[in-house]
Amino acid sequence: MLELFDEWKFLAGLGIFLFGMFMLEESIKLLAGRSFKTLIRRFTDTRLKGLTTGMVTTAILQSSSAVSLMVLAFVGAGLMSLVNAISVIMGAMVGTTCTAWIVAIFGFKLKIDTFALPLVGLGGLGLIVFSSSARYVNISKLLAAFGFLFHGLDFMKTSVEAFAASAGDLSLLPDLGLWVYILAGIVLTALMQSSSATIAIILTTLFSGIIDFTQGVGMVIGANIGTTVTILLGAIGGTPVKKQAAASSLVFNAGTALIILPILPLLFWAINDVFALADNPVLGIALFHTLFNVIGVLFFSPWIPAFARLLQRLFSEKRTVLSRYIHNTAPQVPEAAVAALRHEIRHQLLLSIRYIGVHYGLRPEQVRAAANSTRPTYEDLERFHAEIFTFYAQIQSHAIDQREAVQLEPLIRSSRSIMNATRNFFQLFPEVEDIGREDKPFLITAYRDFHDRLELVWIIVEGVAEQSDPARQHDELNRFFKAIEETDKHFIRSCSASVAQGVIHDYEVTKLLMINRLFTQSCRMLVLSMQALIENHNRESSPAPTMNADAQVG
Numbered sequence: 225m226l227e228l229f230d231e232w233k234f235l236a237g238l239g240i241f242l243f244g245m246f247m248l249e250e251s252i253k254l255l256a257g258r259s260f261k262t263l264i265r266r267f268t269d270t271r272l273k274g275l276t277t278g279m280v281t282t283a284i285l286q287s288s289s290a291v292s293l294m295v296l297a298f299v300g301a302g303l304m305s306l307v308n309a310i311s312v313i314m315g316a317m318v319g320t321t322c323t324a325w326i327v328a329i330f331g332f333k334l335k336i337d338t339f340a341l342p343l344v345g346l347g348g349l350g351l352i353v354f355s356s357s358a359r360y361v362n363i364s365k366l367l368a369a370f371g372f373l374f375h376g377l378d379f380m381k382t383s384v385e386a387f388a389a390s391a392g393d394l395s396l397l398p399d400l401g402l403w404v405y406i407l408a409g410i411v412l413t414a415l416m417q418s419s420s421a422t423i424a425i426i427l428t429t430l431f432s433g434i435i436d437f438t439q440g441v442g443m444v445i446g447a448n449i450g451t452t453v454t455i456l457l458g459a460i461g462g463t464p465v466k467k468q469a470a471a472s473s474l475v476f477n478a479g480t481a482l483i484i485l486p487i488l489p490l491l492f493w494a495i496n497d498v499f500a501l502a503d504n505p506v507l508g509i510a511l512f513h514t515l516f517n518v519i520g521v522l523f524f525s526p527w528i529p530a531f532a533r534l535l536q537r538l539f540s541e542k543r544t545v546l547s548r549y550i551h552n553t554a555p556q557v558p559e560a561a562v563a564a565l566r567h568e569i570r571h572q573l574l575l576s577i578r579y580i581g582v583h584y585g586l587r588p589e590q591v592r593a594a595a596n597s598t599r600p601t602y603e604d605l606e607r608f609h610a611e612i613f614t615f616y617a618q619i620q621s622h623a624i625d626q627r628e629a630v631q632l633e634p635l636i637r638s639s640r641s642i643m644n645a646t647r648n649f650f651q652l653f654p655e656v657e658d659i660g661r662e663d664k665p666f667l668i669t670a671y672r673d674f675h676d677r678l679e680l681v682w683i684i685v686e687g688v689a690e691q692s693d694p695a696r697q698h699d700e701l702n703r704f705f706k707a708i709e710e711t712d713k714h715f716i717r718s719c720s721a722s723v724a725q726g727v728i729h730d731y732e733v734t735k736l737l738m739i740n741r742l743f744t745q746s747c748r749m750l751v752l753s754m755q756a757l758i759e760n761h762n763r764e765s766s767p768a769p770t771m772n773a774d775a776q777v778g
Contacts, residue, residue: 244372244594271311271528273420275521278315288419292455292473299469302337306465306532310472312522314528315454317448317477321514323420323677328510330374340378343371376424402442405435406481409446419451423513427506428490437505438492445511448477468535475531477609480520485576491515500708546575546600546608555618558628565619565632568612569639570757574689575600575608576646577750580751581682583653607644612636634760638753645746645753647677655739666722670715670736674743677711681747685754694758701755708751712744 263300282291291312324755347368354360413422417443423444430440452474459470495511496502545551549569553564579600581587600608616636624632660671684704691697719736722728728736 233379237376238421238425239376240379241376241424244369244374244376247365247369247372251362251369270404271307271321271399271525274308275315275318277527278312278317279319280315281318281456282316283322284637288316288451291316291319294470296455296459297465299465306468306472307528308537309469310476310528310532311525313469313473314476314524317451317473317517318514318521320419320451321510322519324423324427324510324513327424328506340371340374343367344375347371362403402438405439405442406446406449407748409443409448410450411446412443413447413450414453419447422447422450423509427509430509432507437508440509441488441492441512444509444516445481448513448516449474449481452477464539467539469531471535471539472531475535476520476524479524480516483523484516484519545605546571547611550612550615553615555615556622558619558622558624561615561619562631562635565612565615565635566614566757566760569635569642569753570689571661571756572605572608572612572639573642573750576605576642577682577685579605580649580678583650584656584678586675586679586682590662602646605643605646607641612639616711631760634756638756641749641753645749648742648746652739652742655735659736659739664728664732666718666727667732673715674739677708677743677747681750685750688754688758697758698755701751701758705748705751705755708744708747712740715740 278291278295282288295304295309295312295316299306304312344367347364347366350364350367351361354364409422410428412425413419426435426440426443426447428439428730429435435443452470455470455473459466491512494515497506499508499511501508501511547568549564549568550561553560555561579602582599583602613636616632616639619632620629656671656674659667659674662668662671681704684700688697688700716737719728719733719740723730723733
């Protein structure tokens with residue numbers, strides 16, 4: 225009687241295998257620290273180095289997706305060119321074939337229980353015994369990960385062996401066609417987010433006779449295409465250069481498939497006759513997986529620069545133009561250029577405070593219309609600051625008199641301070657939100673206090689910008705600066721009292737004080753920047769408030 229396929233045992237095996245892969249990747253990354261990121265960032269200045277780095281890091285990490293996502297992060301941060309990113313991604317596709325070789329060589333030739341269970345046992349005990357040592361904990365995780373990897377493989381293998389043995393001659397089943405198996409490989413890999421898991425399933429079903437070598441080849445082709453789904457998901461909502469790098473992975477794998485399909489008979493002949501693997505289809509699939517990616521690299525690598533240019537045209541970067549004054553002003557005319565620079569930096573201040581307010585979810589009624597008028601991103605503001613600094617440098621490259629030179633310096637310091645404050649608020653956002661998710665009343669109050677202070681800065685900056693009387697502008701900013709100082713002192717006193725009363729822990733107060741310091745410093749910088757702009761505009765010498773080292777602009 226035909227035994228039913230043990231689907232639960234198969235799913236359990238797949239889950240254990242995926243868990244092992246996850247543990248393996250995490251433990252190796254933690255053991256290596258920053259070395260893998262440093263390796264990728266430093267050793268990718270040529271296409272050959274990029275290919276090699278991609279192969280080596282993926283062979284060690286056992287995850288092309290992890291390396292490719294790391295590459296997306298680097299290319300998005302501007303630390304890696306698109307050409308080098310494509311090289312690393314292509315190399316990663318070759319490196320990921322190591323998983324197939326490990327499973328093919330060790331997963332079916334040895335009795336898995338003889339080493340899988342001891343690895344799990346030693347790793348589990350090590351997690352308890354060496355819990356005080358981070359290094360030995362990660363080594364223990366590594367051992368357990370390998371054990372889970374092969375134990376999951378054994379579950380999958382045994383779950384289909386009985387079905388295969390009782391199914392009779394599977395060759396009598398209808399031939400569904402290669403494209404069906406390619407699609408199956410794509411779907412499996414897209415769902416599991418792991419080509420390694422798909423390869424393990426392919427090897428298991430091939431070893432048990434559920435599928436034949438040709439069908440396995442189709443699924444391998446699909447798995448290579450499906451692995452790009454993870455990278456494409458990582459690029460959603462990202463910068464154009466991240467989308468370009470992600471698209472390169474899809475084009476590489478899909479393009480390689482189109483190259484391979486017409487020469488499949490030649491590859492079958494090489495694997496079965498030249499390498500004599502006709503009687504060992506499991507190793508044959510591992511070899512095909514490697515040949516697939518190596519052929520793709522050999523074909524595409526000479527065209528990487530042209531390929532990158534094509535992707536840049538297809539996914540061109542649409543920059544938001546934020547400048548209103550400097551792009552219409554010639555830097556060769558100092559009087560006009562200085563005035564345009566001053567107006568542009570005032571515009572930068574308003575855009576920055578509106579961005580910060582919207583980013584923190586603030587909607588004060590007094591400035592609702594202003595909040596809805598312009599929606600720059602943080603990257604837009606960074607580029608805007610760079611444009612302002614470039615215009616400032618262009619002014620300086622021309623002959624300017626001493627009076628104009630004196631006006632320029634406080635202006636560019638104000639622009640730098642505005643950008644520094646914006647960056648501080650941008651980076652503080654996750655920490656402030658973490659405080660808001662706590663259940664302690666003091667922390668919830670601190671969270672609301674930060675939002676109230678930021679909302680007040682927004683209202684004051686917008687209000688002063690609308691004022692036309694310089695004296696009233698100065699009075700308003702001076703009063704607000706004093707309020708910032710008083711709020712800072714009050715917050716520190718309340719933290720001190722809460723710690724003394726045991727309301728909050730030491731580590732919590734340290735976090736609060738660090739956030740408050742940057743928060744207060746950033747508020748000072750915004751107010752003082754506006755004051756500098758007003759003084760520059762009116763060419764007055766009104767005394768600024770007394771500032772400590774934290775309050776210095778720029």
